[in-house]
Amino acid sequence: MQLRINLHSTAFEPLQVLACWQEEQAHRLNADSAAEALFIGRVRGVAADGGELEALELEHYPGMTEQQLERLALDCCSRHTVNSCLVQHRIGRVLPGEAIVLVAIGADRRGPAQRCCQELLEALKHNAPFWKREWRTDGSSAWLSGNTPL
Numbered sequence: 001m002q003l004r005i006n007l008h009s010t011a012f013e014p015l016q017v018l019a020c021w022q023e024e025q026a027h028r029l030n031a032d033s034a035a036e037a038l039f040i041g042r043v044r045g046v047a048a049d050g051g052e053l054e055a056l057e058l059e060h061y062p063g064m065t066e067q068q069l070e071r072l073a074l075d076c077c078s079r080h081t082v083n084s085c086l087v088q089h090r091i092g093r094v095l096p097g098e099a100i101v102l103v104a105i106g107a108d109r110r111g112p113a114q115r116c117c118q119e120l121l122e123a124l125k126h127n128a129p130f131w132k133r134e135w136r137t138d139g140s141s142a143w144l145s146g147n148t149p150l
Helices: 014-026 064-080 110-127
Strands: 002-008 035-042 053-060 084-090 092-094 099-107 130-136 141-143
Touching: 002 064, 014 035, 014 084, 014 099, 035 110, 064 084, 064 099, 064 110, 084 110, 099 110
Parallel strands: 002 084
Antiparallel strands: 035 099, 053 092, 053 130, 084 099, 130 141
């Protein structure tokens, strides 16, 4: 199983990252992914309290975060027997409209690819060690304690 996980401290273009990953997958020996599922998440412009959001700040513990993301990805990928997995996640200050996460899964069938992508997204949302702080346009901020609904 091919796995790539990266944290980005600056904006990244998810479709460019995806295109590079797909090119690499196509040139792998025994490239046997006939299906891909992907998700691109972007920061909303609305804070949890309904106010206008200026930015979302993500803090993490270097080293520990990458290890936890790898564990989550490997667990989901092995459960769904997929061939490849790409996880790209932002850290630092992320502006509304910017990509915060990209997950792409390659598998031999659409079902495993889609199920793995969905499960991994939920695992990242609930179990990845990121601390999120909303910065509102009025200058106030608040740390988030829960997750947004599906």
